[in-house]
Amino acid sequence: xxxxxxxxxxxxxxHTDVLAEARQACYxxxxxFYACLEKESHKKPTEIASVGLLYPVECKKSxxxxxxxxxxxxxxxxxxxxxxxxxxxxxLDNDESRRGI
Amino acid sequence: xxxxxVRNTYFRCIHRNVLxxxxxxxxxxxxxxxxxxLFHAAPDLLQFESDTAFKSVNGLVYGYRLSMLSRxxxxxxxxxxxxxxxMKKSAESTSGQVEKKEDLPQAGEPTENTSGQGExxxxxxQTGETGKSVxxxxxxxxSFLLLVTTGxxxxxxxxxxxxxxxxxxxxxxxxxxQGPSVGKxxxxxxxxxxxxxxxxxxxxxxxxxxxxxxxxxxxCPDICPEELLKLAAAIDKIKEKAGIEIVPVFIxxxxxxxxxxxxxxxxxxxxxxxxxLTGNAxxxxxxxxxxxxxxxxxxxxxxxxLVDHSIIMYLMDPGMGFTKFFGKxxxxxxxxxxxxxxxxxxxx
Numbered sequence: 001x002x003x004x005x006x007x008x009x010x011x012x013x014x015h016t017d018v019l020a021e022a023r024q025a026c027y028x029x030x031x032x033f034y035a036c037l038e039k040e041s042h043k044k045p046t047e048i049a050s051v052g053l054l055y056p057v058e059c060k061k062s063x064x065x066x067x068x069x070x071x072x073x074x075x076x077x078x079x080x081x082x083x084x085x086x087x088x089x090x091x092l093d094n095d096e097s098r099r100g101i
Numbered sequence: 102x103x104x105x106x107v108r109n110t111y112f113r114c115i116h117r118n119v120l121x122x123x124x125x126x127x128x129x130x131x132x133x134x135x136x137x138x139l140f141h142a143a144p145d146l147l148q149f150e151s152d153t154a155f156k157s158v159n160g161l162v163y164g165y166r167l168s169m170l171s172r173x174x175x176x177x178x179x180x181x182x183x184x185x186x187x188m189k190k191s192a193e194s195t196s197g198q199v200e201k202k203e204d205l206p207q208a209g210e211p212t213e214n215t216s217g218q219g220e221x222x223x224x225x226x227q228t229g230e231t232g233k234s235v236x237x238x239x240x241x242x243x244s245f246l247l248l249v250t251t252g253x254x255x256x257x258x259x260x261x262x263x264x265x266x267x268x269x270x271x272x273x274x275x276x277x278x279q280g281p282s283v284g285k286x287x288x289x290x291x292x293x294x295x296x297x298x299x300x301x302x303x304x305x306x307x308x309x310x311x312x313x314x315x316x317x318x319x320x321c322p323d324i325c326p327e328e329l330l331k332l333a334a335a336i337d338k339i340k341e342k343a344g345i346e347i348v349p350v351f352i353x354x355x356x357x358x359x360x361x362x363x364x365x366x367x368x369x370x371x372x373x374x375x376x377x378l379t380g381n382a383x384x385x386x387x388x389x390x391x392x393x394x395x396x397x398x399x400x401x402x403x404x405x406x407l408v409d410h411s412i413i414m415y416l417m418d419p420g421m422g423f424t425k426f427f428g429k430x431x432x433x434x435x436x437x438x439x440x441x442x443x444x445x446x447x448x449x
Contacts, residue, residue, distance in 0.1 A: 014362050014366050015358070015363060016366075018320050019370065020370040023326060073320075073407050077323075
């Protein structure tokens with residue numbers, strides 16, 4: 001997939017993997033993977049995804065699908081986004097639990 | 102008879118002493134001259150008052166006072182001087198008598214000291230008595246009236262000025278809200294790019310219609326597609342609600358990867374009217390600078406990369422002048438509302 005993106009400036013090749021269809025497929029697998037993460041959140045994350053994200057073994061399959069459908073950079077981008085979101089949630093939750101101390 | 106002679110001498114030559122005594126007496130009754138008051142203590146006056154030897158003098162003094170008022174001249178007077186000579190001798194003799202009669206210590210000494218003061222107070226007494234000039238004290242009815250008038254005048258003047266100033270501010274603030282001639286941000290400018298049909302276009306090709314410009318790139322994971330969908334929906338909504346034609350424009354900030362074909366395929370999916378523009382690196386840099394757009398390549402996978410950029414839609418009026426910008430926080434309805442509002446205000 002990475003090779004596909006290499007092209008000289010004058011080439012007529014179009015990157016179809018960023019067009020609507022491909023995008024939609026990517027989003028679907030992405031959502032599936034993150035749903036799996038949410039579901040198995042109580043399990044211990046052992047597998048490494050990217051940019052510091054860890055996930056439990058149960059979600060390995062969806063991860064593979066996800067990485068196949070989406071561009072590498074996009075996977076990283078979404079993982080980074082997910083981590084940030086999680087961090088914010090954790091911060092808010094922690095604050096609520098600490099209130100009253 | 103003796104009384105008559107005494108009166109005459111007092112009247113002519115020993116008027117200074119008389120004045121002084123008269124002053125004393127007057128002070129008791131009127132208390133108008135502060136300088137004399139300061140000098141003469143109250144007990145002295147009382148003592149003086151009780152002196153039986155001068156009771157007759159006091160009686161004479163009253164009459165004398167009236168005559169003195171009529172004269173208004175103390176030591177130098179034509180009618181006085183004429184009689185002076187004849188009375189001088191008798192005055193000298195009687196002055197001695199007067200001196201002896203007076204046993205009060207302050208009679209002799211203060212006379213010389215307070216003669217000037219006595220004269221002054223005499224004058225003031227005189228003028229106060231007539232009531233025409235107001236040299237009696239610092240405050241008089243006239244000066245008070247003037248003060249009140251001036252004060253009132255000042256208050257009214259300043260009050261009026263303040264009201265006028267407030268009105269000015271109010272007018273200025275309301276004027277600012279309505280008029281578009283407030284002064285706009287210096288966003289926008291000439292550019293030369295290639296549209297998705299391969300045709301070279303400049304900013305002048307967009308004159309005459311409202312345009313909504315979005316900067317992005319085709320390899321954008323989620324944000325650009327989302328924004329472009331929003332843009333397309335808003336364009337349709339605006340057309341539906343207000344019947345206004347707005348031209349959506351997509352300008353790429355990734356000149357390396359976004360070729361004309363790429364852009365064409367990309368924009369095709371969002372809206373039939375969406376115009377995609379691209380160009381070479383210099384042209385893109387120029388237009389991004391004109392519109393104050395931030396964009397930067399983030400090195401990711403070596404060849405593949407993402408472009409970090411500001412997520413803003415620019416609304417340009419038919420003269421390609423900047424009107425308003427919309428960020429990511431606007432949803433479809435808010436965007437449509439905002440655009441309609443701006444268009445309506447522009448038409449005013």
